[in-house]
Structure formats: structure tokens, C-alpha cells
Amino acid sequence: MTTTTTLMPYDEALERYEPVLGLETHVELGTASKMFCGCATTFGAAPNTQVCPVCLALPGALPVANEKAIESTIRIGLALNCSIASWCRFARKNYFYPDMPKNYQISQYDEPLCTDGYLDVEVDGTVVRVGIERVHLEEDTGKSTHVGGATGRIHGADYSIVDYNRAGIPLVEIVTKPIEGADRLAPEVARAYVTELRELMRALGVSDVRMEEGSLRCDVNVSLMPRGSSEWGTRTETKNVNSLRSVERAVRHEIERQAAILSEGGRIVQETRHFHEDTGTTTSGRSKEEAQDYRYFPEPDLVPIAPDPAWVAELKAALPELPSVRRKRLQQEWGVSDLDMQAMHNADAIDLVEATVAAGAPPADARKWWMGELARRANEAAVPLSDLRITPDQVARVCALVASGALNDKLARQVLEGVLEGEGTPDEVVASRGLQIVNDEGELSRIIDEVLAANADAADKVRGGKIAAVGALVGGVMKASRGKADAARARELILEKLGVSA
Amino acid sequence: MSAITRDEVAHLARLSRLALSDEELDHYATQLDVIIGSVARVSEVAAEDVPPSSHALPLTNVFRPDEVRPCLTPEQALSGAPAVEDQRFRVPRILGEEA
Numbered sequence: 102m103t104t105t106t107t108l109m110p111y112d113e114a115l116e117r118y119e120p121v122l123g124l125e126t127h128v129e130l131g132t133a134s135k136m137f138c139g140c141a142t143t144f145g146a147a148p149n150t151q152v153c154p155v156c157l158a159l160p161g162a163l164p165v166a167n168e169k170a171i172e173s174t175i176r177i178g179l180a181l182n183c184s185i186a187s188w189c190r191f192a193r194k195n196y197f198y199p200d201m202p203k204n205y206q207i208s209q210y211d212e213p214l215c216t217d218g219y220l221d222v223e224v225d226g227t228v229v230r231v232g233i234e235r236v237h238l239e240e241d242t243g244k245s246t247h248v249g250g251a252t253g254r255i256h257g258a259d260y261s262i263v264d265y266n267r268a269g270i271p272l273v274e275i276v277t278k279p280i281e282g283a284d285r286l287a288p289e290v291a292r293a294y295v296t297e298l299r300e301l302m303r304a305l306g307v308s309d310v311r312m313e314e315g316s317l318r319c320d321v322n323v324s325l326m327p328r329g330s331s332e333w334g335t336r337t338e339t340k341n342v343n344s345l346r347s348v349e350r351a352v353r354h355e356i357e358r359q360a361a362i363l364s365e366g367g368r369i370v371q372e373t374r375h376f377h378e379d380t381g382t383t384t385s386g387r388s389k390e391e392a393q394d395y396r397y398f399p400e401p402d403l404v405p406i407a408p409d410p411a412w413v414a415e416l417k418a419a420l421p422e423l424p425s426v427r428r429k430r431l432q433q434e435w436g437v438s439d440l441d442m443q444a445m446h447n448a449d450a451i452d453l454v455e456a457t458v459a460a461g462a463p464p465a466d467a468r469k470w471w472m473g474e475l476a477r478r479a480n481e482a483a484v485p486l487s488d489l490r491i492t493p494d495q496v497a498r499v500c501a502l503v504a505s506g507a508l509n510d511k512l513a514r515q516v517l518e519g520v521l522e523g524e525g526t527p528d529e530v531v532a533s534r535g536l537q538i539v540n541d542e543g544e545l546s547r548i549i550d551e552v553l554a555a556n557a558d559a560a561d562k563v564r565g566g567k568i569a570a571v572g573a574l575v576g577g578v579m580k581a582s583r584g585k586a587d588a589a590r591a592r593e594l595i596l597e598k599l600g601v602s603a
Numbered sequence: 604m605s606a607i608t609r610d611e612v613a614h615l616a617r618l619s620r621l622a623l624s625d626e627e628l629d630h631y632a633t634q635l636d637v638i639i640g641s642v643a644r645v646s647e648v649a650a651e652d653v654p655p656s657s658h659a660l661p662l663t664n665v666f667r668p669d670e671v672r673p674c675l676t677p678e679q680a681l682s683g684a685p686a687v688e689d690q691r692f693r694v695p696r697i698l699g700e701e702a
């Protein structure tokens with residue numbers, strides 16, 4: 102921790118070296134009960150209130166596998182284009198560490214439930230196929246808090262206290278094949294992969310995939326090889342990278358760090374590293390088991406799993422539309438460009454726009470408000486779009502009010518603001534804030550006369566044929582009506598009054 | 604030639620977080636050697652037509668439905684714990700100071 106890390110600027114690192122990535126993602130399944138016992142899995146429960154003899158490893162207690170968890174894992178495997186094992190077993194991973202009271206974790210070793218698939222991800226308009234090595238099922242561990250010591254970290258702590266609520270929650274591990282050829286886009290590919298995986302899990306409904314709550318966690322493996330070489334370098338594994346942005350940063354940082362070491366003739370140590378959210382850097386961390394000597398063996402307390410091919414076929418047939426397919430379909434239906442679709446994807450706006458369109462809004466209008474005014478407001482408040490206090494139905498209603506001529510865009514923004522501030526539905530906000538376009542021609546005509554009188558110079562210019570000067574007059578009318586005038590109609594009336602044909 | 608060396612026993616002891624004395628290491632190395640030898644004899648008896656097996660029962664797919672069952676109360680769960688703090692199991696220091 103005392104040595105400073107030398108980095109090589111990213112561009113230079115990429116000129117000299119080619120990165121190879123590997124990603125291991127853990128997804129906590131959203132089952133009601135744990136993997137091997139009937140304990141609840143509610144997040145945030147008081148410590149040790151969701152534990153029983155099985156997940157506390159009390160003598161004589163025996164595990165029984167949760168059928169829903171097996172089913173979810175098979176569905177994940179199918180969605181990732183994997184082969185499903187016709188027969189496989191759980192295995193014991195032995196290690197002595199208090200986060201598992203059994204002193205082993207039930208996992209899968211050489212017989213994973215799903216193998217050899219892929220996930221296509223899109224980066225900068227290019228599709229990158231990420232190979233999937235395996236998908237297996239295991240149980241999550243308990244949560245330790247380290248007490249005493251200078252840093253609250255495990256090293257140097259005086260002692261630790263453990264909550265076993267999380268111990269035994271079904272955990273799916275998804276391991277990619279080595280990702281080669283991503284080249285300088287490696288950080289983006291890593292991020293796009295985790296993003297796509299998260300959406301896939303959501304579409305399957307198997308997990309709430311909340312990275313901030315730890316129900317999706319990512320370990321990032323990075324190695325470098327000199328340009329022109331085909332032999333992979335030594336890799337490091339950066340653990341528990343817990344946001345999409347961090348996935349990208351961790352890859353970038355490891356590339357810059359390893360390149361600096363290699364260029365000075367140094368060697369990369371195969372090790373586990375910790376990612377630091379605040380600085381975007383990684384530091385060396387010893388793994389809890391220095392020798393990776395887990396002494397796996399088949400779990401004797403659980404009988405083998407042999408998924409019936411008919412069941413697997415049924416699950417496959419019932420898979421929902423996958424996110425990438427859905428995005429393609431929506432893009433065609435909405436007639437938007439790749440770039441706009443990507444922007445909506447990045448802003449997590451696709452579901453919202455879809456719901457707004459379903460509520461009757463034209464796609465272009467739905468997209469305009471969600472990606473414009475509402476995205477700006479969400480950004481200001483630093484919340485996701487979906488957390489804004491407005492529903493797709495309400496946005497659709499605002500679109501309808503604009504389409505009918507009852508509101509113009511400026512007034513519509515005020516209506517959205519009112520809804521966001523809890524003043525009620527769009528119609529209620531229109532009524533309470535008095536936000537109606539001035540449709541009364543007499544009223545509009547009176548305002549225009551005032552504006553023309555006050556801006557005689559501009560009016561003369563228009564009369565003299567400088568039609569462009571009409572803009573200032575329309576602006577004056579909008580200002581005088583506090584935005585409630587119909588700008589197009591005002592323009593027509595002004596030109597009419599000045600005897601100019603548009 | 605023994606089936607397990609004293610160094611291997613020391614390694615296993617360390618993985619199991621057991622502090623064994625020199626005498627204990629000698630003692631267990633001898634005992635484990637006998638156990639491994641005995642198991643090896645069983646393997647010799649198994650002919651080609653006996654496939655390796657991990658389970659005695661010819662069962663597969665024993666599952667339970669995803670239903671929540673009552674848990675222990677925290678008091679019950681912690682009743683056997685040597686030390687408790689903040690309704691959590693208190694355990695001794697796991698790793699020492701960083702090298």
C-alpha cells in the first residue's frame with residue numbers, strides 16, 4: 102500500500118500491448134427461499150434473522166436443492182446459448198473461513214450445469230461475441246464486518262462479526278471465455294457485457310440484479326501481451342467491481358498499470374487485486390486462501406441433477422424475448438437511428454419510452470420528452486430516469502395535450518415540472534397553474550397590437566420585407582403572454598397585420 | 604514409500620487452520636498413511652466394470668419447492684455461539700497484519 106503505482110498512458114499502452122479479458126459474474130437469484138433450505142432471502146433484514154440449522158451448518162442438518170434455482174440457472178444457460186448438462190453434481194469447495202459456517206461452500210466444479218455459450222454485445226455499433234465458458238450454481242456466503250484495526254479491512258482487524266442471512270442464497274456464476282481482439286475497446290466491451298448480462302437477467306426475471314446491493318458482482322481478469330505476440334501474459338483478477346462504470350475503469354486501470362510494469366522489464370504477479378471505487382485504482386490483496394487448495398469433491402449430501410430434456414426444451418420454448426432482439430424490434434417500430442437507440446439504451450429509457458408509446462404517444466414524442474427534459478431533470482437530481490415522480494401514462498398525456506394544441510412545448514415543460522413536483526396529474530397541473538395556450542383570437546390580437554406598438558422599428562423592417570425580423574416580434578408576443586400564445590398562429594397574425602404574406 | 608508425506612500433512616493442517624505440534628504431525632502422518640492405504644485397497648478390488656460412484660442411492664433430481672419456511676430466532680441461532688456482538692457471531696481475528 103505504500104508503494105506508488107506507475108501507470109502508462111492508455112493510448113501508449115495500447116500501442117504496445119494487446120489486452121485479453123475474462124469476466125466472472127456472480128448473480129444472486131431472486132428466489133423466495135435459499136438454495137438448500139427454506140430461509141427467506143429478503144435484502145436488508147436484521148442480522149441472523151434468516152438462518153436455520155441447514156444454513157448455520159448445525160449437526161445433522163441436510164440440504165435439499167431449490168427447484169426454482171435450478172430452473173433459473175438452466176434458463177440463464179439457455180438464454181446464453183449454452184448446452185445444458187444431462188447429468189451433473191454439486192461439489193464441496195473446502196476452505197476455512199468464517200463466512201461459511203460449514204467450512205465449505207456448496208458449488209459446482211468440473212460438472213457445471215451449463216457450458217459453452219455466448220452473448221453478443223454491441224459497442225460503438227459493432228457486435229462483439231463474448232464466449233461463455235460455463236454457468237454454474239452455488240451458494241452465497243455470510244457477511245463479515247471487520248472490527249478494530251486502522252482501516253476496517255480484514256488485515257489487522259482485532260476480530261470480525263458475521264451475519265449469516267446471506268449464507269446459502271442461490272448464486273449463479275457466469276464465466277466468459279478469454280475475450281481477445283477487443284483491443285482498445287476492451288474497457289467498453291467489458292462494460293457492455295455486464296450491462297447486457299444485467300438486462301438479460303432482468304428480462305428472465307431471475308434476479309433483481311442490483312449492483313449497489315451486491316446481487317450482481319463482477320470479477321475482472323486482465324492480461325496483456327506484446328503486439329505481434331500470440332502468447333498471453335500473466336493475468337490479475339480484480340475482485341468485486343460493483344458498478345458498470347467501475348468495470349470499465351478497472352479494466353482501463355489494469356491495462357495502464359500492467360503496461361507500465363511490462364515496459365520496464367518487470368513481471369506481472371498472478372494475484373487478486375481490490376478495486377477502489379473512490380480513486381478508480383486497484384491494489385494488491387492476498388486472497389484468503391493463499392494456495393488455491395480447495396480440495397473439491399462431489400457433495401455427498403445432494404444427489405446428482407439430471408434435467409429431463411423435455412423440461413429443458415419446455416424452458417427454452419418459454420424464454421422471453423431477449424433484450425437485444427427486443428431492442429432491434431423496437432428500433433424498427435420506432436424508426437430511430439442506431440445512435441438514438443444506443444443513447445436510450447445507455448439512459449435506461451427504453452422501457453419508459455415503450456410504456457409511453459403503449460399509452461398512446463407517438464414514439465418520436467415519447468423519446469423527445471424522456472431523453473430531453475426528463476433526462477435533464479433526472480441528471481440534475483442525480484437519480485435514474487425511472488425514479489422520477491412521473492409515469493409513462495402521464496408523459497403520454499402531456500404528448501396528447503401538445504398534439505391537440507392545448508399546450509406548446511414551453512408550457513409542456515412547465516406541466517412536467519409540476520407533475521415532478523407532486524402537484525398532481527398533467528391535467529391538474531394545467532388547471533392549477535393556468536397553463537393553457539391563448540386560443541382566444543381577440544386576446545391574442547390585443548397582445549400583438551401592444552407588441553407592435555412597442556416595437557415599431559422591428560415592425561417597420563417586416564413591413565419593408567425583412568421577414569426574418571418577425572422572430573423578435575413573435576418572441577415579444579410569447580413573452581407578453583407568458584408563453585401561453587400559440588407561436589405559429591401569432592406569426593400568422595403579425596404578418597397579416599403588417600400586410601406581408603408569409 | 605508412504606502415501607502421504609509429513610509435509611503434505613503439515614500443508615493440510617495449515618489449510619484447516621490447525622496448529623499441530625511436531626509430534627502430532629508425525630502421529631497423523633502415520634495414521635493418514637494407513638487410512639489412504641486402506642482406501643487404495645478398496646479401489647484395487649473394484650474391477651473395470653464398477654464405475655466410480657459418489658452416491659450410494661440411485662436417485663437424481665431431489666428438489667424442494669421454492670417456499671419460505673420458518674427460520675430460527677436470532678436468540679436461538681446465536682445461543683451456541685462462543686461470542687456475540689451486535690446480534691452477530693463474533694469470531695477471532697481472521698488474518699494478521701499485512702506483510
Ligand SMILES: [Zn+2]
Pocket residue numbers: 135138139140151152153154155156157269
Ligand atoms: Zn436456512
